């Protein structure tokens with residue numbers, strides 16, 4: 001057999017994507033792979049990206065960092081879900097949580113019991129039967145795997161963290177495991193004259209860095225995949241029309257809420273991400289519908305406390321690269337696409353991309369079928385997340401601005417329309433294999449955004465008012481009792497993972 005082993009990986013970029021790639025690859029490949037990361041302090045990183053989804057916990061497992069240690073290094077807090085305010089109508093609020101809702105009743109999913117209850121004119125908001133939502137609104141947190149023998153699952157959670165401290169920690173771990181870091185600005189990408197594969201990158205200093213495989217984590221510019229290899233960008237801004245953001249940090253306030261908040265405004269929405277020492281805020285908006293000054297004023301006038309940084313402007317185009325892996329280059333992070341931060345999915349996509357790359361790790365032959373499989377799976381993941389994000393914009397009744405009128409009436413992908421139709425008939429949802437968001441996620445957003453099915457499951461019809469009342473009250477009782485006994489989020493964090501550094 002030929003010696004066609006990949007010897008050297010070059011990672012271009014030292015943001016979250018670059019250092020996460022380097023840290024995971026060196027942890028998994030051990031000393032068998034030379035890894036060099038090039039970054040430019042002069043260019044810097046995007047510096048946002050502080051809310052995550054539960055898959056982030058696999059990062060701690062893969063890097064063998066205990067969760068508490070990770071959180072104290074990055075000023076981290078716990079996230080039970082995202083509260084959506086003013087999305088379907090002004091005044092609405094609900095939490096898309098990371099936990100299950102209620103408990104199945106025989107063949108019936110919980111939401112079918114709830115829909116039947118609503119038909120009978122009883123029952124509270126769906127969130128009253130979600131362990132995560134009840135804990136979130138009480139500002140409580142603890143590690144709970146299941147609720148005794150009630151059949152109710154425990155709390156699903158993710159993290160909020162300081163993106164700069166995460167990159168710093170990942171860099172420390174990577175360098176300790178042998179990753180070489182090179183500071184410098186890349187000015188040339190050198191391609192093989194016949195194959196078009198990347199042979200090396202040249203820095204402004206004249207240094208040339210060669211490699212067998214190149215991971216493009218260069219941010220929105222997509223220096224290798226987009227610029228050097230000419231892989232086009234697929235524009236999704238007709239479905240996801242936000243194209244700008246202004247980010248600012250402010251001082252902390254109490255209580256320390258264990259969830260992200262997303263508040264809809266007239267041409268977009270505002271995030272609120274509580275860390276141990278500060279709150280991250282940002283206004284995401286669509287520039288054809290709102291000017292930068294107005295967007296900044298809305299953000300600055302709705303902070304919980306005094307700003308501690310200057311507001312920072314960011315621009316983006318929602319979409320993805322036509323291919324994520326082309327020749328010997330894999331794009332990860334913003335270099336591969338960006339679907340906007342509404343459901344905090346970008347860091348997960350980096351992690352998932354590295355996982356797929358490790359699964360399909362090539363030899364120097366770069367077998368096309370493996371590359372195609374990588375692209376097919378990544379496309380599927382991007383498109384299913386895209387549909388979930390579009391749902392939030394489409395499922396609105398708001399008619400108070402041109403932006404919301406556009407979103408409410410826009411054409412949507414057939415794949416999403418089918419999901420909405422199936423749900424709208426009898427409250428049915430089927431998660432496709434490998435789809436990121438689970439059935440409870442979709443259901444919480446459907447109901448939270450007022451897409452209520454026309455009817456419930458045929459078998460739920462046997463439930464009487466007394467049956468449904470008893471069932472719902474029992475579940476709510478288990479949840480409130482459990483939450484009463486839990487510590488506050490602040491108490492939990494202070495005891496188990498107090499921050500090390502005021503970043």
Ligand SMILES: Cc1cc2nc3c(=O)[nH]c(=O)nc-3n(C[C@H](O)[C@H](O)[C@H](O)COP(=O)(O)OP(=O)(O)OC[C@H]3O[C@@H](n4cnc5c(N)ncnc54)[C@H](O)[C@@H]3O)c2cc1C
Pocket residue numbers: 012013014015016017018038039040041043044045046047048049050051052163184185186187217218219220221223245247282314316332333334335341344345346347348
């Ligand atoms: C407004 C906004 C909010 C977001 N919120 C979230 C969130 O809540 N959750 C989430 O999961 N994600 C979020 N994201 C996405 C998240 O920020 C990114 O996925 C993540 O930070 C990874 O960025 P990156 O490493 O790809 O790019 P960057 O951070 O931009 O890093 C690019 C790197 O490439 C280097 N580089 C570029 N050009 C050169 C060159 N010529 N030579 C040498 N080096 C070069 C830079 O120096 C830098 O180190 C958000 C993004 C935006 C825009």
